[in-house]
Every structure is written in structure tokens, then in C-alpha cells.
Amino acid sequence: MWFAILGxxxxxxxxxxxxxxxxxxxxxxxxxLLAHREDAVSAERLTDVLWGExxxxxxxxxxxxxxxxxxxxLGAGQPIVTLGGGYAVRLAPGELDLExxxxxxxxxxxxxxxxxxxxxxxxxxEALALFRGPPLADAPLLGPAAAEADRLAGMRLAALExxxxxxxxxxxxxxxxxxLEALAAxxxxxxxxxxxxxxxxxxxxxxxxxxAAFRRVRGALVEDLGLDPGRELQRLEAxxxxxxxxxxxxxxxxxxxxxRAATMSAPPPLPLPATTLLGREEDFATAAALLDEGDxxxxxxxxxxxxxxxRLALELAQRLGERFADGARFVALxxxxxxxxxxxxxxxxxxxxxxxxxxxxxxxxxxLGDAEVLLVVDNFEQVLAAAPDLGRLLxxxxxxxxxxxxxxxxxxxxxTVLAIAPLAPAPASDLFKRRARSLNPxxxxxxxxxxxxxxxxxxxxxxxxxxxxxxxxxPVLTPAAILxxxxxxxxxxxxxxxDAPVRQQTLRATIxxxxxxxxxxxxxxxxxxxxxxxxxxxxxxxxVCGPEALDGLATLVDHSLVVHAGDxxxxxxxxxxxxxxxxxxxxxxxxxRRAHAQAFAALAAExxxxxxxxxxxxxxxxxxxxxxNGRAAIESSVREGDAxxxxxxxxxxxxxxxxxxxLTEGRALVAAALAAGDGPPELRLEALNSAGVLAAxxxxxxxxHGNFEExxxxxxxxxxxxxxxxxxxxxxxLSLYDRDFATAIExxxxxxxxxxxxxxxxxxxxxxxxxxxxxxGAGDHERAVELLEESVVLARRAxxxxxxxxxxxxxxxxxxxxxxxxxxxxxxxxxxxxxSRDLGDRPGVTECLETLASLVEPRTGAELIGAxxxxxxxxxxxxxxxxxxxxxxxxxxxxEALGDDxxxxxxxxxxxxxxxxxxxxxxxxx
Numbered sequence: 001m002w003f004a005i006l007g008x009x010x011x012x013x014x015x016x017x018x019x020x021x022x023x024x025x026x027x028x029x030x031x032x033l034l035a036h037r038e039d040a041v042s043a044e045r046l047t048d049v050l051w052g053e054x055x056x057x058x059x060x061x062x063x064x065x066x067x068x069x070x071x072x073x074l075g076a077g078q079p080i081v082t083l084g085g086g087y088a089v090r091l092a093p094g095e096l097d098l099e100x101x102x103x104x105x106x107x108x109x110x111x112x113x114x115x116x117x118x119x120x121x122x123x124x125x126e127a128l129a130l131f132r133g134p135p136l137a138d139a140p141l142l143g144p145a146a147a148e149a150d151r152l153a154g155m156r157l158a159a160l161e162x163x164x165x166x167x168x169x170x171x172x173x174x175x176x177x178x179x180l181e182a183l184a185a186x187x188x189x190x191x192x193x194x195x196x197x198x199x200x201x202x203x204x205x206x207x208x209x210x211x212a213a214f215r216r217v218r219g220a221l222v223e224d225l226g227l228d229p230g231r232e233l234q235r236l237e238a239x240x241x242x243x244x245x246x247x248x249x250x251x252x253x254x255x256x257x258x259x260r261a262a263t264m265s266a267p268p269p270l271p272l273p274a275t276t277l278l279g280r281e282e283d284f285a286t287a288a289a290l291l292d293e294g295d296x297x298x299x300x301x302x303x304x305x306x307x308x309x310x311r312l313a314l315e316l317a318q319r320l321g322e323r324f325a326d327g328a329r330f331v332a333l334x335x336x337x338x339x340x341x342x343x344x345x346x347x348x349x350x351x352x353x354x355x356x357x358x359x360x361x362x363x364x365x366x367x368l369g370d371a372e373v374l375l376v377v378d379n380f381e382q383v384l385a386a387a388p389d390l391g392r393l394l395x396x397x398x399x400x401x402x403x404x405x406x407x408x409x410x411x412x413x414x415x416t417v418l419a420i421a422p423l424a425p426a427p428a429s430d431l432f433k434r435r436a437r438s439l440n441p442x443x444x445x446x447x448x449x450x451x452x453x454x455x456x457x458x459x460x461x462x463x464x465x466x467x468x469x470x471x472x473x474x475p476v477l478t479p480a481a482i483l484x485x486x487x488x489x490x491x492x493x494x495x496x497x498x499d500a501p502v503r504q505q506t507l508r509a510t511i512x513x514x515x516x517x518x519x520x521x522x523x524x525x526x527x528x529x530x531x532x533x534x535x536x537x538x539x540x541x542x543x544v545c546g547p548e549a550l551d552g553l554a555t556l557v558d559h560s561l562v563v564h565a566g567d568x569x570x571x572x573x574x575x576x577x578x579x580x581x582x583x584x585x586x587x588x589x590x591x592x593r594r595a596h597a598q599a600f601a602a603l604a605a606e607x608x609x610x611x612x613x614x615x616x617x618x619x620x621x622x623x624x625x626x627x628x629n630g631r632a633a634i635e636s637s638v639r640e641g642d643a644x645x646x647x648x649x650x651x652x653x654x655x656x657x658x659x660x661x662x663l664t665e666g667r668a669l670v671a672a673a674l675a676a677g678d679g680p681p682e683l684r685l686e687a688l689n690s691a692g693v694l695a696a697x698x699x700x701x702x703x704x705h706g707n708f709e710e711x712x713x714x715x716x717x718x719x720x721x722x723x724x725x726x727x728x729x730x731x732x733x734l735s736l737y738d739r740d741f742a743t744a745i746e747x748x749x750x751x752x753x754x755x756x757x758x759x760x761x762x763x764x765x766x767x768x769x770x771x772x773x774x775x776x777g778a779g780d781h782e783r784a785v786e787l788l789e790e791s792v793v794l795a796r797r798a799x800x801x802x803x804x805x806x807x808x809x810x811x812x813x814x815x816x817x818x819x820x821x822x823x824x825x826x827x828x829x830x831x832x833x834x835x836s837r838d839l840g841d842r843p844g845v846t847e848c849l850e851t852l853a854s855l856v857e858p859r860t861g862a863e864l865i866g867a868x869x870x871x872x873x874x875x876x877x878x879x880x881x882x883x884x885x886x887x888x889x890x891x892x893x894x895x896e897a898l899g900d901d902x903x904x905x906x907x908x909x910x911x912x913x914x915x916x917x918x919x920x921x922x923x924x925x926x
Contacts, residue, residue, distance in 0.1 A: 007132030022920035030139035032089040040083035048143030124163035129285030173203040279427025303420035306465025309405040328374040339386035368397035380406035422462030435471035452479035525552035530579030534628030535570035543599035597633040614799035643677030651686030699878035725754035741778040765794030808832035854890040858897035866910025867918035
């Protein structure tokens with residue numbers, strides 16, 4: 001396992017990242033990792049970490065629960081052990097980023113003491129690259145441990161100052177000025193940073209600016225803190241005023257270079273990027289770490305056009321070139337389209353001259369025989385046939401390292417591929433604003449405009465080139481106006497810099513460049529894949545595009561036109577828009593959309609069975625992954641008047657819309673399918689049932705009643721006893737909501753008789769559950785408990801975890817107050833909550849939170865009520881009237897315990913919680 005606390009808490013296992021959604025689990029793990037060298041952390045100390053000065057009475061038990069849950073979340077091989085009265089985490093060397101940071105910082109100190117400044121700088125840069133953001137940003141530590149995040153941030157700042165000291169000792173004063181100015185502004189009282197800035201400015205020939213920097217820090221210290229600058233800062237000011245020669249840069253004498261049979265020409269300056277590197281710290285750290293490994297000598301940076309491959313490669317050359325005795329060289333291949341010209345271009349960059357006795361490759365082999373050089377080769381995608389030549393070159397030059405940028409992998413021996421992802425939201429927004437302000441330095445953005453900028457970057461997939469092209473419109477368009485026009489993004493984004501390559505002056509030209517490298521079959525597949533919304537699986541691609549899709553997909557992934565993660569493929573929305581344009585031009589759009597709709601109709605039919613089985617969680621996940629494809633398929637079927645496909649798509653998946661989806665959207669899609677035409681009676685029957693359930697979930701009981709009556713009639717007509725039982729049950733629900741208990745019981749009994757005859761445990765469990773709820777509402781609590789206990793037994797036998805959760809929480813609610821012993825009841829509702837949480841069943845989680853509200857301490861209970869209300873509103877759902885009485889009683893008790901103001905404050909706080917945070921709050925309430 002790999003653990004990281006130098007930023008948001010991160011855990012990587014053998015199968016990838018491990019999600020820890022509960023804040024207390026994250027805090028617990030962070031506390032153990034911080035103390036990884038200790039024998040054990042006592043339970044008392046961990047209690048302080050999790051609850052601070054106000055632990056609950058059951059803190060000891062709750063801590064054990066949190067430890068158990070954390071172990072379960074970490075899975076096989078988890079390192080937490082119990083020792084005496086506490087816990088410890090046992091890590092192997094190198095499994096914690098903090099340990100790696102400390103080792104690199106120590107290596108840097110030793111190297112600096114030995115005079116190996118280049119090695120010290122490299123170690124410090126690698127150490128600082130381990131920081132991915134504010135340490136422990138998502139792990140809330142309380143008590144004395146609350147200061148740990150500040151301690152780690154202080155370690156980072158100290159290492160940064162150390163690295164800047166080394167940079168200045170190496171003569172990099174001019175390059176350090178911009179960074180130091182930003183750091184000095186961020187830390188106005190940090191005298192060491194200000195001293196470094198003053199020295200860098202002075203050595204760059206800017207004595208006046210160096211003295212102005214001293215005046216700024218002196219003003220901040222005196223005016224804000226009432227302190228004078230320290231003696232070292234004052235001595236530095238005096239030295240600058242006197243132009244003390246001791247402040248001048250004095251490089252150490254360079255060691256003699258080894259003799260070679262042939263030597264490369266002095267390296268020309270690397271291209272200077274016009275912009276700073278934004279949002280690529282993790283990519284840079286990964287690439288740098290790979291290049292530090294002795295067996296990685298060919299690193300290919302891949303990604304779609306405009307993702308920033310060249311910019312990252314230049315940063316690697318600038319910052320890592322000094323590690324190579326012969327420096328770094330840059331070879332641009334964008335103007336080449338002939339693979340035979342690649343080796344001559346590299347030879348020219350290195351200064352290898354042909355002769356009568358040697359051709360180009362032989363000249364390169366002679367030159368690079370023992371050369372230690374970092375060679376960056378840019379834009380290789382259009383000369384992929386020359387990839388074997390790079391392999392030969394590496395074999396002939398055992399000390400050379402290549403970094404290649406390409407939209408497609410080279411696929412040669414020894415290659416390591418690093419795919420460059422789109423920018424994260426924060427750096428994407430920063431890039432937009434920097435580009436916009438370069439065109440209008442007076443640009444000021446308010447809160448609404450900042451929101452528009454974030455949405456622009458989201459719509460542009462975090463693609464740096466697209467963001468810069470959009471920002472170039474800012475002199476004439478507001479961010480809101482740019483956002484509005486992004487529907488035609490390929491035509492809007494035409495404002496690239498005149499000095500950029502032609503292929504990067506418009507977004508369309510950038511994608512054209514990649515598209516033109518494909519053969520006709522690959523172009524056709526790329527266009528067809530545009531019909532998928534939100535990604536697809538290989539099975540779906542083969543169903544829509546044909547069995548040959550596998551080979552074509554592999555090529556499109558290689559060319560960075562399609563991304564692959566886990567078992568799904570996807571396409572940036574910008575590329576998808578381009579693909580749909582090409583599909584329309586091909587004349588194949590209609591037939592491809594029809595194939596797409598039929599493929600997902602088949603999936604929906606399969607899901608209709610799966611959503612009522614023990615595998616309900618798997619099917620909910622699958623339907624959620626393809627929710628956008630399902631929506632697109634229904635809409636296209638409705639547009640074409642294909643009622644059968646539309647009804648088949650939406651008839652059986654109402655359970656997904658209720659559990660994970662959006663009720664309003666689901667109801668609208670089912671209504672559109674029903675209006676598209678009559679369709680086969682069997683399919684219409686399913687859709688009518690879906691429409692009724694969704695309407696009832698939103699409180700539109702009149703519409704639901706009409707749908708269920710029509711379902712009842714059609715079920716009799718086609719001879720479907722299971723649908724007949726469902727209709728009786730659903731009409732019984734409406735009677736229950738109307739508090740007509742006698743009618744509800746009669747309808748439920750009719751449905752129960754059918755399910756019993758069919759031998760359907762799940763259907764019978766559902767009816768006994770409904771009957772129990774109804775008898776409770778009618779005042780017969782003893783009968784209600786009997787029925788609910790029978791329902792739980794049947795639900796366990798049926799094996800449907802979602803329904804089991806529902807029966808468990810119903811059982812808790814019908815128990816009379818005197819029977820709600822905490823020790824007996826809490827395990828029941830906690831099992832229900834765990835089942836709903838693991839399934840991602842939002843309505844189930846919401847009901848569990850409301851049920852728990854009367855079983856926890858009052859403030860926590862009120863917060864759970866607030867969180868549940870917010871969750872219902874977000875889903876467009878209403879609380880059924882049969883549940884209202886329970887919740888009203890719980891609210892009244894909580895208001896009495898907290899007072900009106902205290903209750904309102906707690907509910908408001910709960911409404912701000914995410915559902916996941918509310919679940920964690922319920923678990924940690926003691």
C-alpha cells in the first residue's frame with residue numbers, strides 16, 4: 001500500500017485508490033500515520049483526535065467501531081494493529097510520503113554539506129513534489145493533533161527555503177525572482193524569504209528593487225507586528241547599499257569534463273515557455289520519479305492535442321537537465337511528416353555531423369556513445385514509423401534518456417507511457433484568468449464571473465489549449481457570454497496566438513491534426529463512438545459499432561482520441577462534438593443512433609431483472625454508469641417515433657431513478673416514451689407502472705392512481721399476475737397515504753395472495769411489510785411488529801439487500817417506544833444504513849437518517865433531519881404520508897430537547913452536510 005498525507009489523505013492499494021468517505025476514518029488513519037514510528041497511539045489520544053474536548057459517553061466503543069470500519073475499508077493487507085490499550089500502523093519502508101519527504105530532505109542536507117549542490121537541489125525538488133496541496137486538508141484532526149497540518153506545512157516551507165538557498169548558490173538568481181516575489185507576498189513576515197528575494201534581485205543587477213523589497217518587509221513588520229527586521233535582514237540591506245562584493249555570485253570551479261572521442265556542440269538554449277506550468281505538479285513528480293529510475297530511459301507523454309504535453313516536457317528539460325552531464329536538448333518534429341527525416345533532425349539538434357565515412361545514424365552513435373543527455377523529442381505522432389529508430393538510438397547510447405511527446409504511444413520495447421490528464425478545476429480556472437489578464441491587465445472578476453469561468457473550464461474538459469482559446473475571447477465577451485456560446489465551441493475557439501503552430505491556432509485544427517492521422521476505418525469508428533454519452537463499455541461499442549470495434553478502440557486510445565479507465569472508455573466532450581460532426585457528414589448518424597438505442601434497450605431489459613435480484617447493487621452501479629446513454633437513447637427513440645424501443649428503455653428501470661437518479665427527469669422520460677405511441681402491451685404495462693411509481697414518489701397521487709388503474713386493467717388483459725399484484729400493491733400504497741387503512745389492507749392481502757401462489761419471497765415480503773406499516777397506522781402495533789418481523793425473515797431469504805434495508809427500518813419504526821432499547825434497536829437500523837449506503841441508495845439512506853434521528857443525542861438528531869430534508873429536495877422527492885407521523889414525532893421531541901432556536905440551528909447545519917457526511921455523522925454520534 002501507499003499512504004500520502006502531504007495533501008488530501010490518499011491511500012492506494014493493489015487495485016488502485018481506496019476511498020475513505022467518512023471524515024472520522026480519515027482523521028483516525030492520519031493520526032496513526034503521523035505516529036507511524038511510535039509503538040502505539042493510546043485510545044485516549046485517538047479520542048482527542050476524533051472528538052476533541054467533547055467526546056461522547058460511548059467514545060471508547062465508537063473508536064473501536066471506527067477502527068473496525070477503517071480496517072474493512074483498507075481491505076486485505078491493511079496495516080493497523082492493536083497493541084495494549086491503543087493502535088499502531090505498521091508500514092514497510094517507502095509506503096508513506098512523509099517518510100520519503102524526510103529521507104529526501106536529509107539527503108539534500110548531506111549533499112549540501114558535501115558541496116554537491118546539484119544533488120541537493122534535485123533531492124529538494126523531488127521532496128517538494130510530494131506535496132499535492134495543503135497537508136491533511138480532508139482529515140479533520142482535533143485536540144493537540146490539530147496543529148499537525150500546520151507543522152507539515154511548515155516543513156514544506158522550510159524545504160522550499162532550503163531549495164531556494166541552493167538555487168541562489170548555483171547562480172539561478174534571475175530564474176528565482178518570480179517565485180520569490182510570489183512567496184514573499186504570501187508570507188509577508190517570513191524574513192528568510194524576503195532576504196532571498198533581496199539577494200536574488202541584487203545579483204540580477206536590480207539594486208533599487210532589492211532595497212524596495214526591504215522597505216516592504218520592514219513596513220509589514222513594523223506596522224502589523226510592531227517589530228523591527230532581524231539583524232540578518234538589516235545586515236543584508238547594509239551590504240546591498242554598500243555593494244558588498246561578498247554578496248556577488250561566485251560560482252564554484254567546474255570539474256573537468258571526461259574526454260570523449262567526439263563531443264557534442266554546446267547546448268543551445270531550450271525553448272522558453274510563454275506561460276508558467278499550472279496544475280501539473282503531480283504529473284511532473286511522476287515523470288521525474290520515473291526518469292530517476294535506472295531502467296526508464298524512454299518516457300512517452302501522451303494525450304490529446306492541446307493537453308499540455310509539450311509544456312510539461314519543456315519543464316522536465318528545464319528542471320532536470322542539470323542532472324545530466326551533457327544537459328538537455330529539444331527536438332521539434334511538428335514540421336515533419338516523413339519518418340526518414342527524424343534521425344537527421346535529432347542529429348542536427350545534437351551537432352552530429354555526417355561525413356564521407358559515416359551516415360546520420362552512425363554519426364549519432366559515435367557522438368552519443370557515452371554521452372549523458374536528456375533528449376526531448378516533441379510531436380512524434382505523425383512520424384510513428386520512425387519509432388524503431390528511437391529504439392536503435394537508445395541501444396547505441398546507454399547513458400542517454402529520451403522524453404517523447406506524442407498523441408499516440410510508440411509501442412517499442414523499453415517504452416514507459418505516461419498519459420497526461422486534463423487540468424483539475426482550480427488550475428484550469430487560473431489558466432483562463434492568466435490568459436484573459438494578459439490581454440486585459442485591468443480585468444477584475446466578481447463572484448458570478450468566477451463561477452462562469454469555472455463552468456467554462458468544465459465544459460472545455462480542462463483542456464489547456466481550449467481554455468486559452470476561450471480566454472482569448474475575453475476582450476470582447478464576458479465569461480457568461482463565452483459560456484453561452486460554447487455550444488458551438490469548435491467555431492468559437494479560433495483566437496489562438498499568431499506565433500503558435502497553425503494546428504494550435506484553432507481547436508478544430510488541433511483535432512483535425514489527430515483525425516487526419518487515422519485510416520478510413522478508424523475515422524469511421526471514431527465518428528460512430530460520438531453517439532455514446534458519458535462513456536461506454538467494450539460490449540456496448542461492439543453492439544453499436546460491430547465486432548471489429550476492439551482493434552479500432554485500441555488505436556483510438558493510442559492516439560489519445562479515446563480514454564480508457566477500468567472497464568469503460570470515454571471521450572472528451574470537445575472531441576465528441578467533433579466526432580458527431582463527422583458522423584453527420586458520413587450519412588450514418590440515423591442508423592448509428594438506432595443501433596445505440598437498441599443496445600441500451602437490451603441492457604434495460606436485463607437490468608429490469610437484475611434490479612429485483614440479490615445483485616441489485618451491481619445493477620444500480622451499471623445503470624448509473626450508463627445513465628447518460630440511457631437518457632440519450634430514450635430521447636432519440638422518441639424523436640424517431642420508435643415507441644417500442646422507448647418503452648423498453650424506460651419501463652423496467654424506475655427503481656434506478658428512485659434510488660440513484662433524478663425523479664423529475666425519469667418521470668419526464670417515461671411520459672415521453674408513453675406519448676411516442678402505443679407500442680407492445682407488455683412493454684406499455686411496464687412503462688405505466690414506472691410512471692405511477694415515479695409520480696407517487698413526487699407526491700402526485702392523482703396521476704399515480706390513473707397510471708396504476710391503467711396498469712391493473714392492462715395486466716388483466718395480457719394475463720400478467722405479477723403485474724396485477726404490483727398494481728394492487730401500488731394502489732394499496734395510495735390508500736395508505738390517504739390513511740384509508742381498511743382499503744389498503746384489502747389491496748395488500750390481494751397482492752400477497754398472488755405472490756404466495758407464485759412462490760415469490762420478495763413480493764410476499766414487500767406485502768407483509770406494507771401490511772405491518774398499515775396495521776401500525778391503524779393502531780394495532782402488536783400485529784404490525786409480527787408482520788414486520790415476518791417480512792424481515794422473507795427479505796433475508798429473498799436476498800435483495802435494498803428491500804432488506806427497507807424492512808429493517810420499517811421494523812424499527814413500528815416498535816412501540818417502550819421496546820426501543822438502544823442496545824437492541826441500534827444494530828437493526830445500523831445494518832439498514834450500511835446496506836443502503838453500500839448500494840448508493842439515497843432514499844434508503846435518507847429514511848435511515850430520519851429513523852436514527854430519534855435514537856441519537858438531540859443535536860445530532862436534528863442535524864440528521866436537516867440532511868435528510870436537503871437530500872429529498874435535491875432528488876425532487878416528497879416524504880410519503882405514512883412516514884410523516886414518525887418524523888413529526890421525532891421533530892417534536894428534538895425541538896423540545898433543544899428549544900426552537902437550538903433545533904433550527906442544528907437543522908440548518910445538517911442541511912449543509914452532504915449525504916455521505918451525514919452518514920458519517922450518524923456513525924460518529926455515539
